[in-house]
Amino acid sequence: MRIYEDLRVVQARLSLLQSLAVGLVAILGIQFWNLQVVRARSFRALAENNRSRAVALAAPRGPLLDREARVLVENRPSFNVVLTPEHAEELDGEVARLARALAMGEAQIRERLARRGPFRPVVVKTDAALADVAALEARRFELPGVSVEVVPLRSYPLAAAAAHALGRVGEITERQLELPEYEGLGPGALVGQAGLEAQYNRRLMGKDGFRRVIVNSRGLEVDEAERRPAVDGPPLTLTLDSRLQAAMDRAFAGRAGSAVALDPRTGEILAMTSTPAYDPNRFTTGIEPAEWARLASDPATPLMNRVIQGQYAPGSTFKVVIAAGALEEGVVTPSTTFHCPGYLSIYGTVFRCNRAAGHGSVDIHRALAQSCNVFFYLAGTRLEIGRIAAYARRFGLGSPTGVDLPHELGGLVPSAEWKMRVLKTPWYGGETVSVAIGQGQLGATPLQLARMVAVVANGGRLVRPHLVRGAAGEGGGRSGDARETGLRPATIEAVRRGLQAAVSEGTGLRARLPGIAVAGKTGSAQVVARARLEKSPTLTSILPHGWFVAFAPAEDPRIALAVLVEHGGSGGEAAAVARQILAAFFALAAPSPGTPAAAETEAE
Secondary structure, three states: OOOHHHHHHHHHHHHHHHHHHHHHHHHHHHHHHHHHHHOOOHHHHHHHHHEEEEEOOOOOOOEEEEOOOEEEEEEEEEEEEOOOOHHOOOOHHHHHHHHHHOOOOOHHHHHHHOOOOOOOOOOOOOOOHHHHHHHHHHHHHHHOOEEEEEHHHHHHEOOOOOOHOEEEEEEOOOOHHOHHHOOOOOOEEEEEEEEEEEEHHHHOEEEEEEEEEEOOOOOOOEEEEEOOOEOOOOOEEEEOOOOHHHHHHHHHOOOOOEEEEEOOOEEEEEEEEEEOOHHHHHHOOOOOHHHHHHHOOOOOOOHHHHHHHEEEEHHHHHHHHHHHHHOOOOOOOOOEEEEEEEEEEEEEEEEEEOOOOOOOOOHHHHHHHOHHHHHHHHHHHHHHHHHHHHHHHHOOOOOOOOOOOOOOOOOOOOOHHHHHHHHHOOOOOEEEEOOOOOOOOOEEOHHHHHHHHHHHHHHOOEEEOEEEEOOOOOOOEEEEOOOEEOOOHHHHHHHHHHHHHHHOOEEEEEEOOOOEOOEEEEEEEOOOHHHHHHHHHHOOOOOOEEEEEEEOOOOOOEEEEEEOOOOOHHHHHHHHHHHHHHHHOOOOOOOOOOOOOOEEEEEE
8 A cells, every 4th residue: 555655656746747848848849939930030130230230321412503503502421430239349338438539428329329229320420520530440449339431411502591491401300200201211310301401302312222241250341242322312403593692691781681582474583581590501410409499599580481481561562462453443543643641530540651741642653652651541441451352362462372492371461351250350441541551460471572573573473483493293383383363464564663663763762773674662561550659668669670572674574572671660771682682683783882872762
Protein backbone atom coordinates (compact mmCIF):
# COMPACT_ATOMS: atom_id res chain seq x y z
CA MET A 1 0.00 0.00 0.00
CA ARG A 2 2.82 2.33 0.85
CA ILE A 3 4.40 1.63 -2.57
CA TYR A 4 1.23 2.69 -4.37
CA GLU A 5 1.03 5.93 -2.40
CA ASP A 6 4.64 6.75 -3.27
CA LEU A 7 3.95 5.95 -6.94
CA ARG A 8 0.98 8.37 -7.01
CA VAL A 9 3.16 11.13 -5.63
CA VAL A 10 5.77 10.48 -8.28
CA GLN A 11 3.15 10.44 -11.01
CA ALA A 12 1.70 13.74 -9.80
CA ARG A 13 5.12 15.32 -9.85
CA LEU A 14 5.78 13.95 -13.35
CA SER A 15 2.46 15.39 -14.56
CA LEU A 16 3.40 18.78 -13.13
CA LEU A 17 6.79 18.63 -14.82
CA GLN A 18 5.18 17.63 -18.10
CA SER A 19 2.73 20.54 -17.83
CA LEU A 20 5.57 22.94 -17.12
CA ALA A 21 7.54 21.55 -20.04
CA VAL A 22 4.56 21.88 -22.41
CA GLY A 23 3.88 25.41 -21.16
CA LEU A 24 7.54 26.38 -21.61
CA VAL A 25 7.57 24.97 -25.14
CA ALA A 26 4.34 26.85 -25.91
CA ILE A 27 5.79 30.09 -24.57
CA LEU A 28 8.99 29.59 -26.58
CA GLY A 29 6.91 28.80 -29.68
CA ILE A 30 4.85 31.95 -29.25
CA GLN A 31 7.98 34.00 -28.69
CA PHE A 32 9.67 32.48 -31.75
CA TRP A 33 6.52 33.28 -33.78
CA ASN A 34 6.58 36.86 -32.46
CA LEU A 35 10.25 37.30 -33.30
CA GLN A 36 10.31 35.49 -36.64
CA VAL A 37 6.93 36.48 -38.08
CA VAL A 38 5.15 39.27 -36.19
CA ARG A 39 8.20 41.48 -35.60
CA ALA A 40 10.21 40.31 -38.58
CA ARG A 41 9.72 43.53 -40.51
CA SER A 42 10.82 45.65 -37.54
CA PHE A 43 13.98 43.58 -36.97
CA ARG A 44 14.70 43.59 -40.70
CA ALA A 45 14.49 47.39 -40.70
CA LEU A 46 16.71 47.57 -37.62
CA ALA A 47 19.29 45.32 -39.25
CA GLU A 48 19.12 47.31 -42.46
CA ASN A 49 19.55 50.57 -40.58
CA ASN A 50 22.60 49.16 -38.82
CA ARG A 51 24.39 48.80 -42.14
CA SER A 52 22.66 51.42 -44.36
CA ARG A 53 21.26 54.88 -43.98
CA ALA A 54 18.70 56.81 -46.01
CA VAL A 55 19.75 60.40 -46.68
CA ALA A 56 16.99 62.73 -47.88
CA LEU A 57 17.70 64.93 -50.90
CA ALA A 58 15.51 68.00 -50.50
CA ALA A 59 14.00 69.37 -53.69
CA PRO A 60 14.64 73.09 -54.16
CA ARG A 61 11.41 75.10 -54.32
CA GLY A 62 10.74 76.72 -57.64
CA PRO A 63 12.03 80.30 -57.95
CA LEU A 64 9.65 83.25 -58.27
CA LEU A 65 10.44 85.53 -61.21
CA ASP A 66 9.07 88.94 -62.12
CA ARG A 67 7.43 89.70 -65.48
CA GLU A 68 10.87 90.27 -67.05
CA ALA A 69 12.35 87.03 -65.58
CA ARG A 70 14.26 88.88 -62.85
CA VAL A 71 14.64 86.82 -59.66
CA LEU A 72 12.32 87.76 -56.78
CA VAL A 73 12.72 84.60 -54.68
CA GLU A 74 15.44 81.96 -55.06
CA ASN A 75 17.29 79.22 -53.17
CA ARG A 76 20.79 79.18 -51.72
CA PRO A 77 22.81 76.21 -50.43
CA SER A 78 22.92 75.73 -46.67
CA PHE A 79 24.12 73.12 -44.16
CA ASN A 80 21.86 71.17 -41.80
CA VAL A 81 23.37 69.29 -38.84
CA VAL A 82 21.53 65.96 -38.49
CA LEU A 83 21.57 63.45 -35.62
CA THR A 84 20.45 59.80 -36.07
CA PRO A 85 20.18 58.33 -32.53
CA GLU A 86 20.30 54.70 -33.76
CA HIS A 87 23.79 55.33 -35.10
CA ALA A 88 25.09 56.84 -31.87
CA GLU A 89 27.22 54.56 -29.67
CA GLU A 90 26.13 56.30 -26.47
CA LEU A 91 23.38 58.86 -27.09
CA ASP A 92 23.65 60.97 -23.92
CA GLY A 93 27.36 61.41 -24.36
CA GLU A 94 27.01 62.20 -28.05
CA VAL A 95 24.34 64.83 -27.33
CA ALA A 96 26.66 66.48 -24.81
CA ARG A 97 29.60 66.49 -27.25
CA LEU A 98 27.42 67.80 -30.08
CA ALA A 99 26.06 70.61 -27.90
CA ARG A 100 29.60 71.71 -27.05
CA ALA A 101 30.71 71.56 -30.69
CA LEU A 102 27.78 73.73 -31.84
CA ALA A 103 27.73 75.99 -28.75
CA MET A 104 24.05 75.26 -28.12
CA GLY A 105 22.10 73.89 -25.16
CA GLU A 106 21.64 70.16 -24.62
CA ALA A 107 17.99 70.73 -23.68
CA GLN A 108 17.29 72.18 -27.12
CA ILE A 109 18.72 69.08 -28.82
CA ARG A 110 16.83 66.70 -26.53
CA GLU A 111 13.58 68.57 -27.21
CA ARG A 112 14.01 67.96 -30.94
CA LEU A 113 14.80 64.29 -30.30
CA ALA A 114 11.61 63.87 -28.29
CA ARG A 115 9.47 64.90 -31.31
CA ARG A 116 10.98 62.44 -33.80
CA GLY A 117 9.71 59.08 -35.08
CA PRO A 118 11.69 55.78 -35.14
CA PHE A 119 14.70 55.71 -37.47
CA ARG A 120 14.07 59.34 -38.41
CA PRO A 121 17.10 61.63 -38.41
CA VAL A 122 16.67 64.82 -36.42
CA VAL A 123 17.74 68.22 -37.75
CA VAL A 124 19.63 69.69 -34.81
CA LYS A 125 20.69 72.94 -36.46
CA THR A 126 19.62 74.55 -39.72
CA ASP A 127 21.78 76.83 -41.85
CA ALA A 128 24.90 75.99 -39.85
CA ALA A 129 27.94 78.19 -40.34
CA LEU A 130 31.09 76.91 -42.02
CA ALA A 131 32.82 77.05 -38.64
CA ASP A 132 30.22 74.60 -37.26
CA VAL A 133 30.73 72.25 -40.19
CA ALA A 134 34.51 72.36 -39.72
CA ALA A 135 34.16 71.63 -35.98
CA LEU A 136 32.00 68.57 -36.69
CA GLU A 137 34.33 67.24 -39.37
CA ALA A 138 37.20 67.44 -36.89
CA ARG A 139 35.20 65.25 -34.46
CA ARG A 140 33.74 62.70 -36.90
CA PHE A 141 34.91 59.67 -34.89
CA GLU A 142 33.50 61.13 -31.67
CA LEU A 143 30.10 61.77 -33.27
CA PRO A 144 29.16 58.71 -35.39
CA GLY A 145 25.45 59.58 -35.26
CA VAL A 146 25.97 63.11 -36.61
CA SER A 147 26.06 64.06 -40.29
CA VAL A 148 25.93 67.28 -42.31
CA GLU A 149 23.48 67.63 -45.19
CA VAL A 150 23.56 70.26 -47.91
CA VAL A 151 20.01 71.55 -48.43
CA PRO A 152 18.51 74.42 -50.44
CA LEU A 153 17.29 77.31 -48.33
CA ARG A 154 14.74 79.91 -49.43
CA SER A 155 16.19 83.35 -50.05
CA TYR A 156 14.36 86.65 -50.52
CA PRO A 157 16.72 89.21 -52.12
CA LEU A 158 14.11 91.99 -51.81
CA ALA A 159 13.85 91.40 -48.04
CA ALA A 160 10.78 93.27 -46.75
CA ALA A 161 9.84 94.66 -50.19
CA ALA A 162 6.80 92.78 -51.55
CA ALA A 163 6.96 90.46 -48.52
CA HIS A 164 3.18 90.26 -48.23
CA ALA A 165 2.74 89.35 -51.89
CA LEU A 166 5.61 86.86 -52.14
CA GLY A 167 4.97 85.38 -48.71
CA ARG A 168 7.26 83.19 -46.65
CA VAL A 169 8.05 79.55 -45.86
CA GLY A 170 8.27 77.82 -42.50
CA GLU A 171 8.24 74.42 -40.86
CA ILE A 172 4.95 72.60 -41.29
CA THR A 173 2.69 72.86 -38.26
CA GLU A 174 0.86 70.04 -36.49
CA ARG A 175 -2.47 71.41 -37.72
CA GLN A 176 -1.24 71.48 -41.32
CA LEU A 177 -0.08 67.86 -41.08
CA GLU A 178 -3.72 66.88 -40.59
CA LEU A 179 -4.96 68.69 -43.72
CA PRO A 180 -5.37 66.83 -47.03
CA GLU A 181 -3.37 69.37 -49.06
CA TYR A 182 -0.26 68.46 -47.05
CA GLU A 183 -0.67 64.69 -47.41
CA GLY A 184 2.64 62.85 -47.71
CA LEU A 185 4.63 65.48 -45.83
CA GLY A 186 6.19 64.80 -42.45
CA PRO A 187 7.35 66.86 -39.46
CA GLY A 188 10.13 69.28 -40.35
CA ALA A 189 9.01 69.84 -43.95
CA LEU A 190 9.24 73.44 -45.16
CA VAL A 191 6.01 74.69 -46.70
CA GLY A 192 4.57 78.03 -47.76
CA GLN A 193 3.02 79.85 -44.82
CA ALA A 194 1.85 83.11 -46.40
CA GLY A 195 1.40 84.92 -49.70
CA LEU A 196 2.20 83.24 -53.01
CA GLU A 197 4.44 80.74 -51.22
CA ALA A 198 1.32 79.37 -49.53
CA GLN A 199 -1.09 79.83 -52.45
CA TYR A 200 1.09 77.83 -54.86
CA ASN A 201 2.86 75.65 -52.29
CA ARG A 202 2.37 72.27 -54.02
CA ARG A 203 3.38 73.64 -57.40
CA LEU A 204 6.57 75.17 -56.01
CA MET A 205 7.69 72.25 -53.82
CA GLY A 206 9.00 69.82 -56.42
CA LYS A 207 9.66 66.22 -55.33
CA ASP A 208 12.25 65.15 -52.76
CA GLY A 209 14.76 62.41 -53.56
CA PHE A 210 17.01 60.23 -51.41
CA ARG A 211 20.35 58.42 -51.19
CA ARG A 212 20.73 55.02 -49.49
CA VAL A 213 24.31 54.72 -48.31
CA ILE A 214 26.23 51.83 -46.76
CA VAL A 215 27.82 52.62 -43.41
CA ASN A 216 30.42 50.79 -41.34
CA SER A 217 30.19 49.78 -37.69
CA ARG A 218 30.96 53.35 -36.66
CA GLY A 219 28.13 54.76 -38.77
CA LEU A 220 30.46 56.30 -41.35
CA GLU A 221 29.53 56.18 -45.02
CA VAL A 222 31.55 53.71 -47.10
CA ASP A 223 29.43 53.27 -50.23
CA GLU A 224 26.21 54.32 -51.96
CA ALA A 225 23.62 51.61 -52.65
CA GLU A 226 20.82 53.61 -54.29
CA ARG A 227 20.00 57.15 -55.40
CA ARG A 228 16.82 58.87 -56.51
CA PRO A 229 17.56 62.49 -57.43
CA ALA A 230 15.28 65.29 -56.29
CA VAL A 231 13.07 66.99 -58.85
CA ASP A 232 13.26 70.78 -58.61
CA GLY A 233 10.09 72.80 -58.28
CA PRO A 234 9.26 74.66 -61.51
CA PRO A 235 9.73 78.43 -61.70
CA LEU A 236 6.70 80.67 -61.32
CA THR A 237 6.53 83.83 -63.42
CA LEU A 238 4.68 86.68 -61.74
CA THR A 239 3.01 89.81 -63.05
CA LEU A 240 5.07 91.98 -60.69
CA ASP A 241 7.72 94.38 -61.98
CA SER A 242 10.62 94.37 -59.52
CA ARG A 243 11.71 97.89 -60.51
CA LEU A 244 8.26 99.36 -59.96
CA GLN A 245 8.01 97.39 -56.73
CA ALA A 246 11.22 98.99 -55.46
CA ALA A 247 9.97 102.45 -56.46
CA MET A 248 6.68 101.88 -54.66
CA ASP A 249 8.46 100.90 -51.46
CA ARG A 250 10.73 103.96 -51.68
CA ALA A 251 7.73 106.24 -52.23
CA PHE A 252 6.29 105.40 -48.82
CA ALA A 253 9.51 106.49 -47.08
CA GLY A 254 8.57 105.08 -43.69
CA ARG A 255 4.86 105.93 -43.86
CA ALA A 256 2.36 103.30 -42.78
CA GLY A 257 -0.11 102.26 -45.44
CA SER A 258 -0.37 100.31 -48.66
CA ALA A 259 -0.50 100.64 -52.41
CA VAL A 260 -1.28 98.43 -55.37
CA ALA A 261 -0.83 99.04 -59.08
CA LEU A 262 -2.41 96.92 -61.79
CA ASP A 263 -2.90 96.84 -65.53
CA PRO A 264 -6.53 97.97 -65.94
CA ARG A 265 -6.86 96.01 -69.19
CA THR A 266 -5.88 92.58 -67.80
CA GLY A 267 -5.91 92.78 -63.99
CA GLU A 268 -2.20 91.93 -63.79
CA ILE A 269 -0.80 93.32 -60.52
CA LEU A 270 2.35 95.30 -61.30
CA ALA A 271 3.40 96.12 -57.74
CA MET A 272 2.00 95.70 -54.24
CA THR A 273 3.23 97.21 -50.98
CA SER A 274 2.02 96.94 -47.40
CA THR A 275 3.96 98.77 -44.74
CA PRO A 276 5.24 98.29 -42.10
CA ALA A 277 6.39 94.89 -43.31
CA TYR A 278 8.67 92.07 -42.16
CA ASP A 279 11.69 90.26 -43.58
CA PRO A 280 10.69 86.74 -44.74
CA ASN A 281 14.34 85.66 -44.58
CA ARG A 282 13.92 85.54 -40.78
CA PHE A 283 11.45 82.65 -41.14
CA THR A 284 13.39 80.33 -43.44
CA THR A 285 15.41 78.65 -40.67
CA GLY A 286 12.69 78.80 -38.01
CA ILE A 287 11.85 81.98 -36.15
CA GLU A 288 12.44 82.16 -32.41
CA PRO A 289 9.23 82.12 -30.32
CA ALA A 290 10.09 85.47 -28.74
CA GLU A 291 10.49 87.17 -32.11
CA TRP A 292 7.28 85.61 -33.43
CA ALA A 293 5.39 86.83 -30.34
CA ARG A 294 6.79 90.33 -30.89
CA LEU A 295 5.67 90.40 -34.54
CA ALA A 296 2.25 88.92 -33.79
CA SER A 297 1.54 91.39 -30.98
CA ASP A 298 3.00 94.49 -32.67
CA PRO A 299 0.23 97.16 -32.80
CA ALA A 300 1.59 98.24 -36.20
CA THR A 301 0.54 94.78 -37.54
CA PRO A 302 3.53 94.12 -39.83
CA LEU A 303 2.25 90.61 -40.61
CA MET A 304 -1.05 91.89 -42.06
CA ASN A 305 -1.31 92.41 -45.80
CA ARG A 306 -3.14 95.74 -45.83
CA VAL A 307 -3.73 95.53 -49.59
CA ILE A 308 -6.20 92.64 -49.22
CA GLN A 309 -6.91 92.56 -45.47
CA GLY A 310 -7.05 96.23 -44.48
CA GLN A 311 -10.70 97.34 -44.58
CA TYR A 312 -11.10 101.12 -44.49
CA ALA A 313 -13.82 103.64 -45.24
CA PRO A 314 -13.08 104.70 -48.86
CA GLY A 315 -13.85 108.35 -48.23
CA SER A 316 -14.33 110.55 -51.29
CA THR A 317 -12.89 107.93 -53.65
CA PHE A 318 -16.39 106.39 -53.37
CA LYS A 319 -17.75 109.41 -55.22
CA VAL A 320 -16.70 107.56 -58.39
CA VAL A 321 -19.48 105.04 -57.65
CA ILE A 322 -22.03 107.72 -56.72
CA ALA A 323 -21.27 109.72 -59.88
CA ALA A 324 -21.63 106.66 -62.12
CA GLY A 325 -24.82 105.51 -60.40
CA ALA A 326 -26.42 108.95 -60.49
CA LEU A 327 -25.69 109.36 -64.21
CA GLU A 328 -26.88 105.84 -65.05
CA GLU A 329 -30.14 106.25 -63.13
CA GLY A 330 -30.86 109.74 -64.48
CA VAL A 331 -30.69 111.25 -60.99
CA VAL A 332 -28.34 113.83 -62.49
CA THR A 333 -27.11 114.64 -65.98
CA PRO A 334 -23.76 116.16 -66.97
CA SER A 335 -25.47 119.57 -66.97
CA THR A 336 -27.29 119.22 -63.61
CA THR A 337 -26.08 121.76 -61.02
CA PHE A 338 -26.51 122.02 -57.27
CA HIS A 339 -25.71 125.03 -55.10
CA CYS A 340 -23.09 124.39 -52.41
CA PRO A 341 -23.03 126.96 -49.56
CA GLY A 342 -20.54 124.84 -47.60
CA TYR A 343 -23.08 122.66 -45.83
CA LEU A 344 -26.34 120.76 -46.21
CA SER A 345 -29.06 120.72 -43.56
CA ILE A 346 -31.10 117.56 -43.93
CA TYR A 347 -32.78 114.99 -41.67
CA GLY A 348 -32.30 117.35 -38.73
CA THR A 349 -28.50 117.30 -39.10
CA VAL A 350 -26.01 119.69 -40.66
CA PHE A 351 -23.56 117.93 -42.99
CA ARG A 352 -20.51 119.99 -43.94
CA CYS A 353 -18.69 120.28 -47.24
CA ASN A 354 -14.92 119.88 -47.48
CA ARG A 355 -14.72 123.63 -48.22
CA ALA A 356 -16.24 125.72 -45.46
CA ALA A 357 -17.00 128.64 -47.80
CA GLY A 358 -18.75 126.32 -50.25
CA HIS A 359 -18.26 125.79 -53.98
CA GLY A 360 -21.25 127.74 -55.28
CA SER A 361 -23.01 126.24 -58.29
CA VAL A 362 -21.39 122.93 -59.30
CA ASP A 363 -22.09 120.28 -61.92
CA ILE A 364 -20.81 116.70 -61.77
CA HIS A 365 -17.56 117.58 -63.58
CA ARG A 366 -16.63 120.28 -61.08
CA ALA A 367 -17.97 118.23 -58.16
CA LEU A 368 -15.50 115.43 -58.97
CA ALA A 369 -12.66 117.87 -59.58
CA GLN A 370 -13.18 119.80 -56.32
CA SER A 371 -14.67 116.85 -54.38
CA CYS A 372 -17.76 118.85 -53.39
CA ASN A 373 -19.50 116.95 -50.59
CA VAL A 374 -22.81 118.80 -50.94
CA PHE A 375 -23.24 117.72 -54.57
CA PHE A 376 -22.76 114.08 -53.60
CA TYR A 377 -24.95 114.38 -50.49
CA LEU A 378 -27.80 115.41 -52.77
CA ALA A 379 -27.01 112.87 -55.49
CA GLY A 380 -26.75 110.09 -52.90
CA THR A 381 -30.06 110.88 -51.21
CA ARG A 382 -31.79 110.85 -54.61
CA LEU A 383 -30.23 107.47 -55.45
CA GLU A 384 -31.09 106.04 -52.00
CA ILE A 385 -29.17 103.29 -50.26
CA GLY A 386 -30.56 100.35 -52.28
CA ARG A 387 -29.29 101.65 -55.62
CA ILE A 388 -26.05 102.90 -54.04
CA ALA A 389 -25.34 99.38 -52.76
CA ALA A 390 -26.19 97.86 -56.16
CA TYR A 391 -23.75 100.14 -58.01
CA ALA A 392 -21.05 99.61 -55.39
CA ARG A 393 -21.29 95.87 -56.07
CA ARG A 394 -21.12 96.50 -59.82
CA PHE A 395 -17.76 98.14 -59.16
CA GLY A 396 -16.61 95.06 -57.22
CA LEU A 397 -17.02 96.38 -53.68
CA GLY A 398 -18.43 94.26 -50.87
CA SER A 399 -16.90 90.93 -51.94
CA PRO A 400 -13.38 89.49 -52.44
CA THR A 401 -11.73 90.27 -55.77
CA GLY A 402 -10.58 86.66 -56.23
CA VAL A 403 -6.89 87.58 -56.28
CA ASP A 404 -4.56 84.57 -56.02
CA LEU A 405 -3.53 85.25 -52.43
CA PRO A 406 -4.82 83.54 -49.28
CA HIS A 407 -7.07 85.15 -46.66
CA GLU A 408 -8.48 88.04 -48.70
CA LEU A 409 -11.26 89.99 -47.00
CA GLY A 410 -14.34 91.26 -48.81
CA GLY A 411 -15.05 94.64 -47.23
CA LEU A 412 -18.60 95.80 -46.56
CA VAL A 413 -21.33 97.51 -48.59
CA PRO A 414 -24.16 98.38 -46.18
CA SER A 415 -27.84 98.33 -47.13
CA ALA A 416 -31.19 98.48 -45.39
CA GLU A 417 -31.51 94.69 -45.65
CA TRP A 418 -28.02 94.15 -44.24
CA LYS A 419 -28.62 96.47 -41.30
CA MET A 420 -31.91 94.85 -40.36
CA ARG A 421 -30.43 91.35 -40.67
CA VAL A 422 -27.23 92.05 -38.76
CA LEU A 423 -28.02 94.95 -36.42
CA LYS A 424 -31.80 94.44 -36.13
CA THR A 425 -32.48 98.15 -36.66
CA PRO A 426 -33.94 100.09 -39.62
CA TRP A 427 -31.92 102.23 -42.03
CA TYR A 428 -32.08 106.02 -41.54
CA GLY A 429 -31.80 108.67 -44.22
CA GLY A 430 -28.87 110.37 -42.47
CA GLU A 431 -26.84 107.20 -42.94
CA THR A 432 -27.32 107.46 -46.70
CA VAL A 433 -25.85 110.97 -46.59
CA SER A 434 -22.69 109.64 -44.93
CA VAL A 435 -22.38 106.68 -47.30
CA ALA A 436 -22.69 109.06 -50.30
CA ILE A 437 -19.22 110.45 -49.49
CA GLY A 438 -17.69 107.09 -48.55
CA GLN A 439 -18.11 107.27 -44.79
CA GLY A 440 -20.37 105.40 -42.38
CA GLN A 441 -20.26 101.62 -42.38
CA LEU A 442 -18.62 101.27 -45.78
CA GLY A 443 -15.41 99.23 -45.82
CA ALA A 444 -13.06 98.51 -48.74
CA THR A 445 -9.57 97.20 -49.29
CA PRO A 446 -6.96 99.04 -51.41
CA LEU A 447 -7.12 96.25 -54.02
CA GLN A 448 -10.89 96.69 -54.32
CA LEU A 449 -10.47 100.42 -54.91
CA ALA A 450 -7.74 99.86 -57.51
CA ARG A 451 -10.15 97.56 -59.34
CA MET A 452 -12.93 100.12 -58.91
CA VAL A 453 -10.99 102.88 -60.67
CA ALA A 454 -9.83 100.37 -63.30
CA VAL A 455 -13.49 100.03 -64.35
CA VAL A 456 -13.42 103.68 -65.43
CA ALA A 457 -9.98 103.26 -67.01
CA ASN A 458 -10.86 100.25 -69.19
CA GLY A 459 -14.32 101.37 -70.31
CA GLY A 460 -16.55 99.46 -67.91
CA ARG A 461 -15.07 96.00 -67.31
CA LEU A 462 -14.47 94.53 -63.86
CA VAL A 463 -11.14 92.69 -64.11
CA ARG A 464 -9.88 89.97 -61.81
CA PRO A 465 -6.58 90.98 -60.15
CA HIS A 466 -3.88 88.30 -60.24
CA LEU A 467 -0.18 87.89 -59.50
CA VAL A 468 0.78 84.80 -61.52
CA ARG A 469 0.89 84.81 -65.29
CA GLY A 470 -0.94 82.02 -67.08
CA ALA A 471 -2.19 80.40 -63.86
CA ALA A 472 -5.79 79.82 -64.89
CA GLY A 473 -7.40 77.14 -62.77
CA GLU A 474 -4.96 77.63 -59.89
CA GLY A 475 -6.31 80.86 -58.51
CA GLY A 476 -4.56 83.12 -61.01
CA GLY A 477 -6.25 85.21 -63.64
CA ARG A 478 -6.34 85.69 -67.37
CA SER A 479 -6.55 88.80 -69.50
CA GLY A 480 -10.07 87.80 -70.54
CA ASP A 481 -11.18 87.00 -67.01
CA ALA A 482 -13.41 90.07 -66.59
CA ARG A 483 -17.10 90.86 -66.56
CA GLU A 484 -19.02 93.76 -67.99
CA THR A 485 -20.54 96.23 -65.53
CA GLY A 486 -23.14 97.42 -68.05
CA LEU A 487 -22.23 101.10 -67.62
CA ARG A 488 -22.93 103.31 -70.64
CA PRO A 489 -19.89 104.76 -72.49
CA ALA A 490 -21.27 108.27 -71.88
CA THR A 491 -21.26 107.63 -68.11
CA ILE A 492 -17.69 106.30 -68.19
CA GLU A 493 -16.54 109.29 -70.24
CA ALA A 494 -18.17 111.85 -67.92
CA VAL A 495 -16.57 110.28 -64.84
CA ARG A 496 -13.19 110.00 -66.60
CA ARG A 497 -13.21 113.70 -67.49
CA GLY A 498 -14.10 114.62 -63.92
CA LEU A 499 -11.23 112.51 -62.54
CA GLN A 500 -8.79 114.04 -65.01
CA ALA A 501 -9.89 117.50 -63.90
CA ALA A 502 -9.34 116.49 -60.27
CA VAL A 503 -5.62 116.08 -61.01
CA SER A 504 -5.16 118.91 -63.49
CA GLU A 505 -7.04 121.58 -61.53
CA GLY A 506 -8.61 120.11 -58.40
CA THR A 507 -7.81 118.25 -55.21
CA GLY A 508 -5.26 115.89 -56.80
CA LEU A 509 -2.77 118.49 -58.05
CA ARG A 510 0.12 116.77 -56.25
CA ALA A 511 -0.22 113.78 -58.59
CA ARG A 512 0.38 115.77 -61.80
CA LEU A 513 3.08 114.52 -64.17
CA PRO A 514 4.69 116.54 -66.97
CA GLY A 515 3.58 115.24 -70.34
CA ILE A 516 1.26 112.55 -68.89
CA ALA A 517 -2.46 113.11 -68.31
CA VAL A 518 -3.37 111.55 -64.96
CA ALA A 519 -6.95 110.92 -63.84
CA GLY A 520 -7.51 110.41 -60.13
CA LYS A 521 -9.54 111.02 -57.02
CA THR A 522 -8.42 111.98 -53.53
CA GLY A 523 -10.20 110.90 -50.39
CA SER A 524 -9.90 111.03 -46.64
CA ALA A 525 -11.40 108.44 -44.32
CA GLN A 526 -12.32 109.61 -40.84
CA VAL A 527 -10.87 107.34 -38.16
CA VAL A 528 -12.81 109.16 -35.43
CA ALA A 529 -16.25 110.67 -36.04
CA ARG A 530 -16.37 114.47 -36.39
CA ALA A 531 -18.77 114.76 -33.42
CA ARG A 532 -16.31 112.92 -31.16
CA LEU A 533 -13.46 115.11 -32.39
CA GLU A 534 -15.39 118.27 -31.49
CA LYS A 535 -16.17 116.94 -27.99
CA SER A 536 -12.75 115.41 -27.27
CA PRO A 537 -9.75 117.68 -27.99
CA THR A 538 -7.40 114.82 -27.06
CA LEU A 539 -8.53 112.97 -30.23
CA THR A 540 -7.53 115.76 -32.62
CA SER A 541 -4.11 114.16 -33.09
CA ILE A 542 -5.76 111.12 -34.73
CA LEU A 543 -5.63 112.13 -38.38
CA PRO A 544 -7.84 110.62 -41.10
CA HIS A 545 -6.43 108.09 -43.55
CA GLY A 546 -5.47 109.60 -46.92
CA TRP A 547 -6.60 107.91 -50.17
CA PHE A 548 -5.73 108.41 -53.80
CA VAL A 549 -6.96 106.31 -56.73
CA ALA A 550 -5.78 107.01 -60.27
CA PHE A 551 -5.08 105.76 -63.76
CA ALA A 552 -2.80 107.00 -66.52
CA PRO A 553 -2.49 108.03 -69.26
CA ALA A 554 -6.06 109.25 -68.97
CA GLU A 555 -6.91 108.66 -72.65
CA ASP A 556 -5.21 105.24 -72.99
CA PRO A 557 -4.66 103.86 -69.46
CA ARG A 558 -1.84 101.40 -68.85
CA ILE A 559 -1.79 101.54 -65.06
CA ALA A 560 -4.46 101.85 -62.36
CA LEU A 561 -3.44 102.61 -58.82
CA ALA A 562 -4.74 102.85 -55.27
CA VAL A 563 -2.67 104.41 -52.48
CA LEU A 564 -3.57 104.57 -48.79
CA VAL A 565 -1.48 106.54 -46.29
CA GLU A 566 -2.64 105.68 -42.79
CA HIS A 567 -3.29 108.83 -40.76
CA GLY A 568 -2.01 110.86 -43.71
CA GLY A 569 -4.54 113.59 -42.93
CA SER A 570 -5.73 114.16 -46.52
CA GLY A 571 -5.75 112.60 -49.93
CA GLY A 572 -3.07 115.02 -51.03
CA GLU A 573 -0.46 113.08 -49.05
CA ALA A 574 -1.48 109.88 -50.86
CA ALA A 575 -1.46 111.75 -54.19
CA ALA A 576 2.16 112.74 -53.60
CA VAL A 577 3.08 109.09 -53.01
CA ALA A 578 1.14 108.08 -56.12
CA ARG A 579 3.01 110.64 -58.19
CA GLN A 580 6.35 109.01 -57.38
CA ILE A 581 4.98 105.58 -58.31
CA LEU A 582 3.54 106.83 -61.58
CA ALA A 583 6.75 108.69 -62.40
CA ALA A 584 8.70 105.46 -61.94
CA PHE A 585 6.23 103.58 -64.13
CA PHE A 586 6.63 106.08 -66.96
CA ALA A 587 10.38 106.34 -66.31
CA LEU A 588 10.15 110.08 -65.54
CA ALA A 589 12.76 111.96 -63.54
CA ALA A 590 11.74 113.20 -60.12
CA PRO A 591 11.45 117.00 -59.79
CA SER A 592 14.57 118.80 -58.70
CA PRO A 593 14.74 120.02 -55.08
CA GLY A 594 14.33 123.60 -56.30
CA THR A 595 11.01 122.94 -58.03
CA PRO A 596 8.09 124.15 -55.90
CA ALA A 597 5.54 121.42 -55.19
CA ALA A 598 1.98 121.97 -56.28
CA ALA A 599 -0.37 122.46 -53.35
CA GLU A 600 -3.80 120.97 -52.90
CA THR A 601 -6.66 123.34 -53.47
CA GLU A 602 -8.79 121.64 -50.79
CA ALA A 603 -8.31 119.61 -47.66
CA GLU A 604 -9.70 116.33 -48.95
